[in-house]
Amino acid sequence: MRFGFLITFALTLTLPVAAVAQSLGGLGSTDSFTFSLSPQYPTPHSQATLSFVSGSVDLANATVAVSVAGKNIYNGSVQPLAIALGGAGSLTTIKVIVTSNATNYSQTLTVQPQDVALVVEPISSAPPLYPGKSLVPLEGSVRVVAVAHVRSAGGKVFDPSALSYTWTIDGTQIINSSGIGKETVIVASPLQYRARKVSVAVTSQDGNLAGGASLSLTAALPSVRIYENDPLLGILYDRALSGAFTIRGAEVTLYAAPFSLPTTNGTPLMQWFLNGTAAQTGNFITLRPTGSGKGNASLSLVASSDTSTKVTTNLSLLFGATAGSNFFGL
Template identity: 30%
Template structure:
């Protein structure tokens, strides 16, 4: 009986061994067959998403065949030969206008595998990325609102995508993927999301924003980017006339000649995180010849200067501002008020 059990055990062990070998062989064969699907030639386009009429570089490389030993390499654009020869592994050309299509094809006459071809279709697109900081600038300011440290920034992507039918795609038809400093912003990305709000960089740092845009079928793709650097906020002084208002056309730089008995000077906090000139998050400080004085009762960013007596002289007016919630947003500036031609100190009433 024991011999019968031993024979049965040996038979089972033998078939188990045969089955294991079969599975192992099948596994090896499956892995080898996967290599047959690997591309023989890699065709690279740079830039990957060209703009209309942009110069493009197309190049090939291979880890399976020796391109330098190929008898001939032929390059075609939309079926027209643009270059051919031995060792021609790259070409340059200009793509067409918006809505056009360029079919890039390369044919390699290789020693190892004969004729091998590879092609890619290029459809030019355009994505402009505009941005502006949510920072203070005075009314009718012609420049751009720039970001100081930690300022909020609004960015908008403006794509120009024209399909094969010549129709410009709407924002709602496009998918936007936003990226900040290499990190994808999933919540801000999606269909029709062409605008984002982010916090800008701190002082001495930079932020890179990228917007990747594609049509729903991925036939059209493009991208835009912006490099944002913070600026130091600054203070600009203006005379605030009771009748004409703030004289934005003439900033006070270094020296102000007092021609009337009384004058109001208003400080503007350029590029601070605020939509208004005055903000409860700001700490204001006015000084005259080093001594702290009060601001205008109704406006902490303004000061009223009055000559207390007769005489000539000068006084140094200094102003500083600090954003209490963003400690790196601060600025200070000063100017001199001149009475007559003398350079002596004179008293003021505030």
């Protein structure tokens, strides 16, 4: 899944932040300011940004002291700070003390990152044995799979099928596709030149562990390629035919390979046209020039799905050319 025509790019996010406000003896009110980490689901071994907001404390004229796991990492003016996080399931405790007008305000935040990734599997066409992946199809569908590696602080790894998955598409929660063990969702492709956001929240059944991931899908134009099918070597995938093609023997067989056409309701239809007249359907066509002398013809190929998505390619055929005089007759 890491190689392909269009690599599914996967955004990996992690489990959310569990915050506990905590007052220290003799200090000011804990609700005088709030702070948060972004992104909401930071990845393991990453850095998250700590930000501060207050409606009652003048943060512009205040100072802040920040400690992580009991170690002081910052003293100074109030500003966003980068916080280094540990591995999946590890606990990182962040303590913040804001000082304003000789009064201290304290809060504590505990972060437990988890590893959640999304894998995109376009439901679209690609040639057999193609070593890559097709693109997100226009007017088609995409399968999105959540790969969750959730563990407790003690190192216990949770079975992904026992976790609860909440899917959201363009801000709308998909109830029917959400629930325990529902690691996969089928998403309709976005319109051309638009994007579709897919996100998932993953939680343990007791709600103590949670994580998430999101990505943006964009659809790409489909394409169809014509290759020569050599009697000995098979389909010559290393060179797609375009422009003009010379038929040097008594016959030639060509193969049509559709890329990224929707396959939700079946394989795409291949329709060949010779000089504007429908010749045959299917991925293969065999051409046999007749008569004597040189000539030319136009070959067109229309690939279509069960939707209105179509793609066309054209080839100019030359035949009856004089063979070369080298040793191999080429």
